[in-house]
Amino acid sequence: MFGTQRNRASAYASVQVETGVSAADPHKLITMLFDGAILALTRADAALKAEKVAEKGEALSKAIRIIDGGLKASLDQSAGGELAARLAALYDYMCERLVYANAHNSTAAIAEVNGLLTGLRESWLGIEPKKNATTV
Numbered sequence: 001m002f003g004t005q006r007n008r009a010s011a012y013a014s015v016q017v018e019t020g021v022s023a024a025d026p027h028k029l030i031t032m033l034f035d036g037a038i039l040a041l042t043r044a045d046a047a048l049k050a051e052k053v054a055e056k057g058e059a060l061s062k063a064i065r066i067i068d069g070g071l072k073a074s075l076d077q078s079a080g081g082e083l084a085a086r087l088a089a090l091y092d093y094m095c096e097r098l099v100y101a102n103a104h105n106s107t108a109a110i111a112e113v114n115g116l117l118t119g120l121r122e123s124w125l126g127i128e129p130k131k132n133a134t135t136v
Contacts, residue, residue, distance in 0.1 A: 034121035037066040
């Protein structure tokens, strides 16, 4: 009647993500993209080590979609200038490495991209806009 435990957990997670997205400011949305890509890479690495080929491919595909369709697509090329162009090139490189990781079962390529994303995420968090504090 209520579905499996996994289906209920997936539905709950989906609602949590949708709620988080609708309530997030642009800076938080980019942070969520970084988190999603890093999580997908963690899952891909675990699936690769467990020799679960389909799960590995799905997780790597998800990471590529987030990097290309989320992080890269969110760059403002006109306002971002050289920095946006360099980030776009880095995101392209990451996607190429993940395609390589999938084809060659390379944990090193997954770890490389994970490290790059983690570094970018930390830098992104360092430039978080300050919230306007109101005094009572």
